Amino acid sequence: MASSEEDGTVEEKENNNKKRTKSALATAWLTFYNIAMTAGWLVLAITMLRFYLQKGTHKGLYRSIARTLKFFQTFALVEVSVTSLVFGMVRTSVIVTGVQVCSRIFMVWFVTNSIRQIQNEESVILFLVVWTLTEITRYSYYTFKLLHHLPYFIKWARYNLFIVLYPLGVLLTLYAALPLVRSSGMCSMRLPNKYNVSFDYYYCLIIVMLSYIPLFPQLYFHMLRQRRKVLHGEVIVEKDD
Ligand SMILES: CCCCCCCCCCCCC/C=C/C(=O)SCCNC(=O)CCNC(=O)[C@H](O)C(C)(C)COP(=O)(O)OP(=O)(O)OC[C@H]1O[C@@H](n2cnc3c(N)ncnc32)[C@H](O)[C@@H]1OP(=O)(O)O
Numbered sequence: 001m002a003s004s005e006e007d008g009t010v011e012e013k014e015n016n017n018k019k020r021t022k023s024a025l026a027t028a029w030l031t032f033y034n035i036a037m038t039a040g041w042l043v044l045a046i047t048m049l050r051f052y053l054q055k056g057t058h059k060g061l062y063r064s065i066a067r068t069l070k071f072f073q074t075f076a077l078v079e080v081s082v083t084s085l086v087f088g089m090v091r092t093s094v095i096v097t098g099v100q101v102c103s104r105i106f107m108v109w110f111v112t113n114s115i116r117q118i119q120n121e122e123s124v125i126l127f128l129v130v131w132t133l134t135e136i137t138r139y140s141y142y143t144f145k146l147l148h149h150l151p152y153f154i155k156w157a158r159y160n161l162f163i164v165l166y167p168l169g170v171l172l173t174l175y176a177a178l179p180l181v182r183s184s185g186m187c188s189m190r191l192p193n194k195y196n197v198s199f200d201y202y203y204c205l206i207i208v209m210l211s212y213i214p215l216f217p218q219l220y221f222h223m224l225r226q227r228r229k230v231l232h233g234e235v236i237v238e239k240d241d
Contacts, residue, residue, distance in 0.1 A: 030090070031146045033083065038139040040072035045132045048125075062112065062119040062128070069128070073108045076101045096222050099215050104131070106208065111177045114187070123176035130169035137161055159227040166220055174209055178202070 044065055051061050080101050084094045107127075111118070118124055141158040144150040187201035228234040 027146060031143065034139045034143040037072065038136060038143055041132055041135040044068055045136060058122060058125045059120045061125055070108055073104055096219060100219060103212065107173055118176055121176050123172045127169050127172040127176060130165050134165050159231050162223050170216060177205060
């Protein structure tokens with residue numbers, strides 16, 4: 001009897017040790033990831049600012065940051081795959097984060113990167129500025145929180161700036177994308193052709209973007225709930241994914 005109780009305690013201790021090791025590894029990984037992402041978006045902000053101050057124009061700015069932007073925006077997939085799915089490290093919704101990250105990646109690779117003519121549009125630069133401000137705030141919030149030294153103004157910025165920046169960023173993004181796809185007729189196939197298939201990238205983009213109409217309110221209300229929880233201490237009953 002005594003021995004089985006002791007076995008139970010040994011097993012519990014081992015389990016607790018395993019949990020502690022796992023949580024220490026998770027915290028180390030998250031700290032590294034969030035510092036790297038904050039640094040990446042800060043580099044983008046500084047590069048954009050320097051470019052504008054030196055050249056006095058936004059023309060050519062996108063090309064000067066394209067590589068870094070593609071790298072850090074695509075790297076955010078790690079957040080959805082490794083951090084949330086594999087390790088279940090954060091209390092975030094995989095669906096919410098997934099939609100956010102995938103729509104940004106879609107915008108970077110399939111719209112801005114593939115349609116050269118829009119890269120010098122002011123609206124492209126504006127949505128990049130909005131994304132950059134958001135991500136510097138978001139990743140520095142996570143980093144300081146993990147280090148247990150979270151300045152109030154970062155917490156405030158994380159859960160207030162999105163109220164304006166989110167709709168602005170989405171609208172600017174959509175506005176930037178559409179007009180030139182139509183006029184350039186790029187990535188489209190017109191009839192007649194030897195495959196007898198027609199494809200219009202412009203309408204394809206519109207359909208993809210329309211999907212954001214039902215998705216966006218969910219993302220926005222999710223953030224408003226997070227805001228009430230974090231800034232006003234409201235208890236929110238979360239639904240499962
Ligand atoms: C499906 C594809 C569709 C394609 C459609 C394409 C159409 C294209 C249309 C245009 C697309 C534009 C898209 C982008 C627009 C913009 O970004 S505009 C710029 C403004 N943006 C914002 O303000 C974004 C605001 N939104 C968010 O931040 C998101 O909801 C989020 C990124 C998904 C984050 O949500 P969530 O993680 O749930 O909220 P938090 O409060 O931050 O975190 C919850 C808890 O999880 C912890 N946590 C999360 N991540 C981390 C991490 N990396 N490290 C450590 N901890 C993390 C966090 O601390 C919280 O923990 P607790 O406080 O303990 O609960």
